[in-house]
Amino acid sequence: MKTKKIRLSILEHALVRPGITDGEAVMETIAIAKLADRLGYTRFWVSEHHNTDSFVSSTPEVLIAHLAGETTNMRIGAGGVMLPNYSALKVAENFRMLEVLFPGRIDLGIGRASGTDQKTAQALNPHGKRTDEEFAEQLKDLVGYLHDTAGDQTDTEKVYATPRIDTHPPLWLLSTGGESALAAARMGTGLSFSYFMNPVSGLPGVQAYRENFRPSAEVPEPKLILGVVIFCSEDRDLLMRTQATVDRTFLELTRTGKNTSFSYDELKDLSYTAEEQEIIASHRPRTLSGTPDEIEQKLDQLINEYQPDELMISTFAEGFEERIKSFELLADMYLKS
Template sequence: MQNLKIMKLSVLDQSPVRKGCTAEQAVQETVELAKYTDELGYHRFWVSEHHNTSSLAGSTPEVLIAHLAGQTKQIRLGSGGVMMPNHSTLKVAENFRMLEAIFPGRIDLGMGRAPGTDRLTASVLNPSNQFSEQDFLEQMIDLQHYFHDTAQHGTIQAKIKAIPQVKTVPEMWLLSSSGQSGLFAAHFGMGFSFAHFINPIGGPQSVKMYRERFKPSQDLTSPEANVALFVFCSDDEEKIFQHQAVMDHRFIQFEKGGGLSPLGYDDVKDATYTITEQERIKYNRQRVITGTPDIIKDKLSRLANEYDVNELIAVTIAENFEDRLRSYKFLSDSFLIKN
């Protein structure tokens, strides 16, 4: 069984917009959550990039990270992630070099290959986006050159310096819900974060393959992996039941192509589902870990063992902000996390 005393717990926050609340409130709740989990001893706090949705307010992680790092003391701050197809590689390098200049040794650059939105919005964010795997690979190569000023003489990259030029480099992670990015992370010597909250199948195998094929880099000498998943912990069984009902409906809503809108239990308590939808609910429940503190400790420990990791990243969306805070408190108490 995993040694719980060395388990690292971290946070991925998407700035969810609760029903009846504004986007401004959602962002402020992210700030309060970062400060709270910093006090609790969480290891890192990542914020996401999503576009063209009314249910998530997190669109620009590089901006939010700067504010959160200034509001906290020791927790690592990072992106979960920057969606690279939407951005110029040079601009990403300069954003995160600036963050390193202000908060050296506390910044993570988590990156994804997906746009974090629909194709139409992605085409507006970056009109030259070809959704090409080769383009993504070239971005990874260029990014490492920009951070280390190692571009080959005679290339365009060698003529351009990412400023400010600082001595430290953010931790670089590739985020994925498939094994492909794990192979990229292994090749480039980056950390690998598997998004179990998106895809609950095949994760342990992807992490294992990443470890087996890992090539040490200037930034990371041995493989480092973690797993992100939806988590909700409460000492109130009824709240756990209601939370699961809302999450069930959110997944079905999204899969029907209707996007996501803020929901409460009253909106879904009388919902009925087709046989096909019931099968999807059964599948999607694998993405979510819920329970009372004693139960959730066992569930998360088993999952960590399956993945062979010592860091879990909790994504918690709750109808009530106080319940969100309490869930993270229960987790920290259960795993005795310390920095």
């Protein structure tokens, strides 16, 4: 079956693979961005995580500035900024400055979570806003600062986000299918749905976004990015090894709440209890793994089901070259004529 053409983008976390340093993880992220720019990917977003051994993308706005300078064609953005960690004004200022530096190439994805555990979230912002109502107010303030409409228009001491510019980065709301999807519909923004976080029951949230969408000047009709974790390889043994490490990562995430990367050699001789096998099986739908033909079939099914405008790909593997090859295989499938 002929693969459907669809835009591909990448969500990167500055992954600390086993055996490399945090600094090397950042350098690998830069290398992947340069490759993606050459291959024809549409966007390159970086996530926000704190106090984790596996991801070091703690300051997306800083990394975005460097990545945009190292690339030419792709849009560069945050996937996303975890708004409860900050003031809406500061986020608007950061991304207005990025828009000045790289006009027309910056995206602002906004998340509801903190990107970390509760203790670290409290350290990031001791007075952070946590409730749904407070988050909705932050979103309203952010839109106001981006559009110069925040506050009372007659206020002579009105607060503006600087630099003052005529354009602003488009706003995307990150969602796992819940309230954020409806917020994106009400605000008329794009929706970035994390399929890898909710592969079983996320479709109703996406449908609700489309059904309740209110057009805005920037987004006249619903726009959906579907976030998918994929590892593609022509090597069956490598697929097995990578699946084993991903299984272990999700098992530890369930047990401890921590994202931990493993090498295959660390766990190749392990055996799992029936309960552990059940946990592993419950997480398997969160990732797609297979040969190019197998991935094509799986993605065609997802595309038909969700009808996304774009796929946002994350790839995890023990080796850097294996990650690179996976992105190249996907580009061969979807981006080449």
